[in-house]
Amino acid sequence: MRVAFYTHPAFFEPAVHLIRELSRLVELHVLLEVTPWTWQVAGFDIARLDLPAGVVPADRVLADHLPLRTRESLAHAADIQLVVHRQRRSLNPATWIIAQRALGFLRRLQPDILHLDDADESLRLALGGPWRLTTPLVLSVHDAEPHAGEADWHTRLARFLLFRRASRFVLYNKASQVTFARRYRIPDWLTRTVSLGAYELHEPVGADGGQDSGPIVLFFGRISPYKGLDVLYQAAPLVAQRVPGVRFVVAGRPVPRYRIPPPPPLPGGATIDVQFEYIHNERMRALFHSARVVACPYLEATQSGVVLTSYGFGKPVIASRTGGLPEYVRDGETGLLVRPGDAQELADALVRVLQDSGLRHRFQQGIGELMRGPLAWSNTASSLVDVYAELARPRPTTG
Numbered sequence: 001m002r003v004a005f006y007t008h009p010a011f012f013e014p015a016v017h018l019i020r021e022l023s024r025l026v027e028l029h030v031l032l033e034v035t036p037w038t039w040q041v042a043g044f045d046i047a048r049l050d051l052p053a054g055v056v057p058a059d060r061v062l063a064d065h066l067p068l069r070t071r072e073s074l075a076h077a078a079d080i081q082l083v084v085h086r087q088r089r090s091l092n093p094a095t096w097i098i099a100q101r102a103l104g105f106l107r108r109l110q111p112d113i114l115h116l117d118d119a120d121e122s123l124r125l126a127l128g129g130p131w132r133l134t135t136p137l138v139l140s141v142h143d144a145e146p147h148a149g150e151a152d153w154h155t156r157l158a159r160f161l162l163f164r165r166a167s168r169f170v171l172y173n174k175a176s177q178v179t180f181a182r183r184y185r186i187p188d189w190l191t192r193t194v195s196l197g198a199y200e201l202h203e204p205v206g207a208d209g210g211q212d213s214g215p216i217v218l219f220f221g222r223i224s225p226y227k228g229l230d231v232l233y234q235a236a237p238l239v240a241q242r243v244p245g246v247r248f249v250v251a252g253r254p255v256p257r258y259r260i261p262p263p264p265p266l267p268g269g270a271t272i273d274v275q276f277e278y279i280h281n282e283r284m285r286a287l288f289h290s291a292r293v294v295a296c297p298y299l300e301a302t303q304s305g306v307v308l309t310s311y312g313f314g315k316p317v318i319a320s321r322t323g324g325l326p327e328y329v330r331d332g333e334t335g336l337l338v339r340p341g342d343a344q345e346l347a348d349a350l351v352r353v354l355q356d357s358g359l360r361h362r363f364q365q366g367i368g369e370l371m372r373g374p375l376a377w378s379n380t381a382s383s384l385v386d387v388y389a390e391l392a393r394p395r396p397t398t399g
Contacts, residue, residue, distance in 0.1 A: 001385075001392050002027045004106055004135070006083075006125065007117035009034060009044035011142065013199045013305065015117060016043075016073045021381035023076035026388065029109055030074075031102060032058065033083040033124065042305070043070075043201060045281040053098055055105045056082045067281070069201050081105065083125075090123050090154060099128025111135055112392040115384070118142045119162040123154050126161040136391035138384075139166040143302045144176035145183070147226040150255065159184075167391050170384065172196050172303045173324025192387050195327070196303060197377040198311035198367075202285045215246040215354045218291035218315075220284070221306045223254040223276065228297035228320065230261045233272075234343035235297070235350065240270035242351050251275040251287055288313040292360065293353045299340050301325050311371060316363035318349045328375070333366035 003026045007015040015032075022028050039048040046065045058080040063071065074080060083102045087094040102125060106114065114130070115138040116122055130137070139162060146155050163169075163184055169191045171177055181188050217239070219232055229250065240246050245268060254260055254276055263272040279287070288294070294310040294317045301323035308328070310317050317335035319325045331337040336353065338345040353360060 001113065001388060002029070002109070002111045003113045003115060003388060004029045004031065004109055004111040005115045005117065006031045006033065006102075006122070008032070008121040009038040009041040010121050011117050012042050012044040013201060013309070014196050016070055016201060017197055017199070017377045018381060018384070019080075020073035020076050021377045022384065023078070025381055025385045028077045029111065030058075030077045030080040031055070031083050031105070032080065033085070033102075033122075035085040035124070036088045040278055040280075043199070043281060051082065051084045053084050053086045053094065054101050056084050058082045067201070073201070085124060090127065095124050096127060099125050103128050103130060103133065106130075106133060106135070113138055113388045115388070116140065116162070119158045120146065120155045121158075122162060123158040126158050130162070131165045136167040137162075137165050138168045138170060138387055138391070139163070140170045140172075141180065142172060144171060144180035147224060148300065149225045149258065166190070168192060168387050170194060170387060173327050175324045175327065176302055192383070194380050194383040195375055196308060197375045197380055198371045199305070199309045200312045200371075202281065202288075202312065212292070213290040214292075215243050216291045217246065217248045217350055217354070218287055218294045219248065219250045219252075219296075220279070220287065220294065220309070221252045223250075223252045223258065223260065225258055226299050226301070228299050228341070231297040231299070231341055231343050231346060232295055233261055233264050235347040236270070236272060237264055237266055238344065238347035239350050239354070240266040240268050242347075243354050244268035244270065246270045246354065248272045249275070249287060249291070251279050251284075253278045284309075285313075288315060291315055293318060293335075293350060295346070295350065296320065296325070296329075297338070297340070297346050298322060298325065303328055308375075311367045311375070314364045314367055316353055316360055316367070318346065318353065330366060330370065334363055334370055 085098050114135045117140045171193045174193045177191055177193050181191050236248055294315050296304055296306055296317055296319040298320045303324045307317050317329050319329040320340040321337040322340045329335045336349040338349050
């Protein structure tokens with residue numbers, strides 16, 4: 001089966017794992033769309049390259065800019081192309097031209113399946129008119145609904161154009177499946193859910209990476225209203241009263257127009273280290289290695305790349321009991337779940353994990369079991385191939 005997988009830097013880390021595992025099961029051709037806005041996003045830690053607009057073979061371009069584990073995973077694909085947009089605006093003739101080149105590449109490839117990795121990031125391709133392709137379209141939906149404060153006309157237009165074209169929708173948590181189908185009037189039988197696995201692309205930081213760096217709480221990733229930073233700030237003084245010298249690290253780039261709450265003063269020599277910027281992979285690795293626990297006090301959620309990154313480093317997670325997070329954070333096994341917006345319960349959970357090394361060890365064991373079992377990427381790939389098989393037309397045999 002020949003599959004074209006069209007993805008984006010925003011989903012680079014899960015995409016790399018999927019590429020590795022899907023390539024063992026199908027003939028996989030990858031298109032990675034980059035725009036002026038998406039260099040150095042998530043794990044796609046590459047400074048903007050001066051590439052010509054259009055469809056550009058990625059092998060030589062990325063060989064000198066990606067870590068070894070990532071290159072090894074990508075090497076399993078039949079080929080990888082960059083779809084390079086140099087124009088900043090989506091509604092622009094130059095954008096439409098590049099989209100036509102990408103669609104022309106897909107027509108020549110003649111895949112059995114086109115798997116588009118999320119509509120919300122795919123407006124440029126959607127404006128090119130992918131419905132003119134006869135290939136069945138499998139559409140991933142990373143967020144059933146845009147997060148609070150993040151919806152805009154780009155998202156609404158992309159969904160309008162692409163949802164009508166999709167043959168199957170793939171969601172990454174069960175909690176949102178029914179409401180998603182009802183919200184967009186999609187028959188239940190068109191939706192499937194699969195689980196993502198842990199992000200394991202990052203090499204160890206060295207011999208000292210396993211040493212305990214003290215009571216450190218990490219709040220990581222894109223800083224957005226739904227992430228509950230204000231709840232963490234309410235909980236921080238409560239934790240500091242019981243864990244003297246605790247350090248909170250808040251690291252990530254804020255979304256536009258978000259009014260970031262000021263950090264509170266803390267007693268007992270506790271501190272809050274704020275790093276509001278893009279965090280390069282090397283520094284990200286150091287942050288996760290040094291943390292005892294990762295806090296995800298989200299007010300609403302689907303699944304979370306921060307949770308899956310934490311698991312890749314063997315770090316327990318304190319997360320809110322909302323959306324799809326309980327499907328990924330096993331309460332009492334890989335971390336603890338708390339009520340959304342409850343600063344006292346969040347503080348109690350953080351104190352418990354910070355102070356109990358035996359509990360952290362049990363959580364680390366639970367994370368390993370989860371990664372080898374329900375959250376194994378081989379399971380994700382197998383489930384996706386089952387979806388592809390429902391739609392793919394048999395190829396004519398030769399000879």
